[in-house]
Amino acid sequence: MASGKVLMVLTSQDQLGDTGKPTGYWLGELTHPYFAMREAGLQVEIASIKGGKAPIDPGSLENRDELDQRFLHDDAMKKEIDRTLKLDEVNAKDYQAVFFTGGHGAMWDFPDSPAVDRVTREVYEQGGVVAAVCHGPAALVNVKLSNGEHLVQGRRITGFSNEEEKAVGKTEAVPFLLEDKMKKRGAIFRAADAWKEHVMVDQRIVTGQNPQSAKATGEAVATLLK
Numbered sequence: 001m002a003s004g005k006v007l008m009v010l011t012s013q014d015q016l017g018d019t020g021k022p023t024g025y026w027l028g029e030l031t032h033p034y035f036a037m038r039e040a041g042l043q044v045e046i047a048s049i050k051g052g053k054a055p056i057d058p059g060s061l062e063n064r065d066e067l068d069q070r071f072l073h074d075d076a077m078k079k080e081i082d083r084t085l086k087l088d089e090v091n092a093k094d095y096q097a098v099f100f101t102g103g104h105g106a107m108w109d110f111p112d113s114p115a116v117d118r119v120t121r122e123v124y125e126q127g128g129v130v131a132a133v134c135h136g137p138a139a140l141v142n143v144k145l146s147n148g149e150h151l152v153q154g155r156r157i158t159g160f161s162n163e164e165e166k167a168v169g170k171t172e173a174v175p176f177l178l179e180d181k182m183k184k185r186g187a188i189f190r191a192a193d194a195w196k197e198h199v200m201v202d203q204r205i206v207t208g209q210n211p212q213s214a215k216a217t218g219e220a221v222a223t224l225l226k
Contacts, residue, residue: 002222004096005043007119008034009087009139012048013105014055016173024055025103028211029133030081031067033099033218040222045095049109049116051086057103088115092122097221102134102160102211107174110139117143124151124204129224133208133217134160140205141181153186156202158209161191 008030016023030046037044048054064072071077092098098119100110110116120143124130130151132139137159143151162179165171182189191209192198198209199216204224208217 002037002040002042002225004225005045005094006037006097006099006221007085007090007095007123008044008046008099008101009116009119010046010048010054010081010084010101011103011105011109012050012054013108016104016170017108017175019173022055022058023104024057025060025101025105026057026134026211027060027068027071028065029102029136029214031071032214033101033133033221034071035067036215036218037099037222040219042097042222042225045085046080047085047087047090049087049113051084051089053082054084055105056081057105060103087113087119090115090119092119093126095123095128096225097129097131098123099218099221100132100136100139102132102136102214104135104170104174106135106138107176107178110136111142113139120151121145127204129204129206129221131206131217131221132159133214134210135178137182137207138178141178141185150185151205152182155187155205156200157182157187157189157205158191158198158200158207159189160210161194163191164194164210167194
């Protein structure tokens, strides 16, 4: 069994840029890795950029599966997303891993967050695991290590691909394309065909491509923490 504590981070962004359309975190990208890591013996706590109740992308509620229902119908678990920790107030030394959940909202408030930068760098530099799924890797595009290098430079990384962004019709809505930004930062970006499960592990950095990869991303984190 794995051991340790993981901090899952959710977006607080509830609007899709200036489109007026709602967004937030993608429910399955929280629930699937959450249960995968819990069942592996890890403790999991949930934070968001602003703290308090984190916004769920309504699109992720349309096809709720068993794990989604289990989470939403458990009062204790539901309180965790209604009362998330504020990321800026988190002590990174308390965690062996940080996991950035996806959802389009992450594209707005993850990349330039000082708290994301600090917590990610501190967890990684103390020997911990940094993980993200789907749009969650947006958290990593600007993170710099203490030596001044970008965290993702020269690392094998995946995330929501240009092909997938085009397929959901949000290429023009998002502030940048995740695949393009990762390549600009020097990452070795690799994507599978759209909607195929795909996880990349580069030492202590774990990334999953899409919602279909959420569970496997959580499992990879648990494997590294064994």
